[in-house]
Amino acid sequence: MGLLKTIHCKQTAGFTITHPSGNQRFVIHGPGLIDDQMDLIGLPSNELSPHLPLITATLQLWQNLLNVTGGDLSRPKCA
Numbered sequence: 001m002g003l004l005k006t007i008h009c010k011q012t013a014g015f016t017i018t019h020p021s022g023n024q025r026f027v028i029h030g031p032g033l034i035d036d037q038m039d040l041i042g043l044p045s046n047e048l049s050p051h052l053p054l055i056t057a058t059l060q061l062w063q064n065l066l067n068v069t070g071g072d073l074s075r076p077k078c079a
Contacts, residue, residue, distance in 0.1 A: 004065045005029075012058045 014029040063073055 004062075004069065007065060008062055011061055013054075 009029045012029065014027045017026045017028065019025070066072055
């Protein structure tokens with residue numbers, strides 16, 4: 001994992017999967033390769049609007065990390 005992705009993973013929640021027994025939890029983050037970043041964010045409900053600040057902050061962090069190193073997001077890939 002690259003330095004930028006490591007920083008991003010430490011600063012974001014990712015997606016938590018809990019084993020049905022409750023004994024194990026796994027936190028995963030999406031893959032990230034320069035401007036090809038996929039974030040996995042666990043949302044407690046299917047309603048998107050209350051979670052937009054979290055989603056926006058996660059994506060903004062990735063943009064900031066890229067920008068600091070002279071990179072930028074590929075705007076057509078953003079959805």
